[in-house]
Amino acid sequence: KYGGIAPGEIMRRPVIVIDEANVMMGWNKNYPEDMGTLLRFFVSITKEQKRSHVFLVTSEFGYQTWLSAAIASEFWAPRIIGDFTKSEAKSFFEFELERRRKVVTVTDEIWSQIYEVCGGNAGTLVNLAAEVEDSGDDLNSKWERALKSMYQNTELPRLKKLALGVDGVYTAAQFADATLLMLSSQHFAVPQDAMLELLGRHDYALDIQGDNTPSQDQLMSAGQKGFEGLVKNNVLCLRPYSDWAQDIPLQAYSGPEDELAMVTPSSALALYCLKLMKPKLDRYLTEWKQKQASKAWYNKLKDLLAGLAGFATMRGTMLSMRSGQGQKEVRKEGFWRKPGVVGVVELLSCFDLLREVSDDIMKLGR
Structure with missing residues (x-):
């Protein structure tokens, strides 16, 4: 009507x-x-x-x-279904085994190992069920081999290759920083804004080392390209709040009314592989930060030498004045804008730079 x-x-x-x-x-x-x-x-x-x-x-x-x-x-609107919860995943996996007529008892101990690798991802659990055979007394070793087959020749080498960076998209340091932040976060989930800011800091690394930190908006804008590249390559995923999903607790979000998007690993299998890669990622990121500190120190040293060069120019002008030839030049308009005179000001800033460089040397020494 x-x-x-x-x-x-x-x-x-x-x-x-x-x-x-x-x-x-x-x-x-x-x-x-x-x-x-x-x-x-x-x-x-x-x-x-x-x-x-x-x-x-x-x-x-x-x-x-x-x-x-x-x-x-x-x-359009995204609706994330997510993975099964731990109890749902076990029921689903046992159903898959029964459907395939495989007589296998999944003990709590074995299930904890399975869930650590596969999480509640339906596709991974189906693939694992296909790998398992009725092995009788050899059950434990069968599970171990079957679990390794889920990632050893597939997801782990894929992520190791992506960890090297993608030219023009994101760097190896950004990969390491992003994944390590997720691994250290509750529920392995990070607010999108925090991730963008972290990735953007890499574009401004030397500015930050030089105490010239950009604004948060600048950092987030700079981090957008790397973030989209990591999502496109299925390293990260962007999870808007969804009442359909149960695998990420509501507490991880600020609340459904805010619809705060969270960044997580692309899958439970990817999360497990990133945990395996964590020691190398830690070492790489530490080395990268040390290199950035060295570059910042080198830039300060260049500024110091430039200041000393200005002082040398001023000294030459003063010697010329002392000989009498330069006294006429003092009276000329614009003398105080000559490079040698400006060198006096530069010299004063050189002392500040010397103190900063000295402090940096002491820090590197420790």
Whole structure:
């Protein structure tokens, strides 16, 4: 009567579900016009004409960034399902084993090991179930080999390669800093703003060492490129608040009303691999910070030498004046703007620089 939708009618509309929707990102490279037409069609039959629902399903969190650039935010909304909770995951895994007719008893001890590696990720648990055989007395060793097969030749080498950095996208130091921050955070989740600021500090590393810290907005803007690269390569994922997800506690967010996005590892398997990589990442980041401190010290030394060069110029001018030849120049307009005179001011700043360099040398010595 009033042109609205009657209760329950919305559920009778057709639902289009596209699984592995991340494949569309590849189509966009070769068929950009066709892809644009398809996305406009989705907007037309959902938001505008209200004739259907469309679900684009993917496990790649970089898809959000791509879709944000393709469709205005008012036409779609992300809904993160997340992984199973620990108890749900165990029930699901036992069901998978029974479905495959594998007579295996999953003790609490074995399940703790499985959950440490696989978490509650359904796909990883399905793959693990396929690896396990009814091994009788050899059960423990079978579990160990099966668990290693989940990451040893797949996720771990992938992340080790990405840890070297991607030219023009993010550096190895940014990879190490970002992942170590997550590993040290509660629930392995970091607010998006904090992650952007951390990554942005790498672009301003020498400025910060030189006590010239940029604003928070500058740091976050500088960190955006590296952050998007780490998400695109499935190192990080951006998790908006979702009441569908149970794998990250509500306490990790500031509250559903704020919809604060959190940054986490891309998967439970990735989290486990990053834990294995942590000692090397720690060493690399420490070495990188020491190099930045050395570069900052070198820059201070260059400023000091430039100041001393100005002082030498001033000394030459004063000697010339003492000989009588330069006395006429003193009366000339603009004398006090000559390089030698400016060197007096530079010399005063040199003493401050000397003190700073001396302090830095003492710190490096410790």
